[in-house]
Amino acid sequence: MSNPFPRNYHHARASFLTAAHQAHARLSSYFHPLAGPEGETLATDVAWIGEEDAHWVLVLLSATHGVEGFSGSAAQVDCLQQPIQLPPGVAIVLIHAVNPHGFAWLRRVNEDGVDLNRNFIDFAQPLPINTGYHQLAESILPRSLDAVCLHHCDLQLQTFREKYGTTVYEQALSAGQFHHPHGLFYGGTAPTWSRQTCETIIHDFQLAKRKRLALIDFHTGIGPYGYGEPICDHPPGSLGVTLARQWYGEAVTEPALGTSISVAKHGLSDFGWINLIGDPLVFIALEFGTYPFDSMLQALRADHWLHAKGVIDWNAPETHAIKAAIRQHFYPDHDDWRARVLTRSRQSIQQALTGLANEARRSTRSITHFASLQYGE
């Protein structure tokens, strides 16, 4: 079994396609109109394992935030490399690199600077207003990255944080904003290519017609180093969160109740899927911690500053330094971190499959074959 962690997007795509082929998966590709920094093809690839008409389906989603795709892709490739025997009625669909442009260009956002995980709002309604972000916009995205300017900006942020507290501060920064296109956590003004591709995949694979859909969306960058937090953004008390807790245990957290490392946000991918799938959906984001929030802020502001200048020189030393920092924040280059990602991902996938298999068993009243559901060794 080869190392599932990729060197870059191009390598991740090749590994995914190879592993999917070897697992005899049914493959489909949705091509992005733009190319990667080395001219490479960009696509969201979908692999289906198991019966096409399965009523119980596990969906694995990677690279919603492009640069976070290193670990999500590895979890998917690792899953394809396992000798899984699926029970009757259960299938797995792996959606690789939902935001391939961000993955290839080492950005959290997409080709338009849009955060896909703030883009799932109803654009027919007035755009949400984030007054905290508006107040801090020039300190979040400085005009220059020189030490004096950054120091001044950091003081402004620190003052806000001391005045309003950490939760309000993190909400101002990261809850989503719709009025600063070059800024961080920008939700855009229309559905992005990646959102439309998700909606097309839901339609093409008739995912809304399944009896139960367990979705794991892989993320990195916030929380304790190496810990995988299952975050559930279904409404408190709903069936989705009840099932999530049954399957994944008491580790499940809810931003709406303030129990998560993640604050409540606008326009999450979760909300788009909940809208289209409804009650059959059990959606969690599996968020792997790396370094502190301020480290993320420094990495993101440098990347947004770089791209705000226009077309970038991929081979310039300045680009190398900024891209190395953002990559390191969202994908720590350490074997112990990678090992924790794989172990936790396998555990979560096993928990989801067990939840689906139990429902399928109750529904079909058959107890044969289920003893063979063993993920990994």
Ligand SMILES: [Zn+2]
């Ligand atoms: Zn993320």
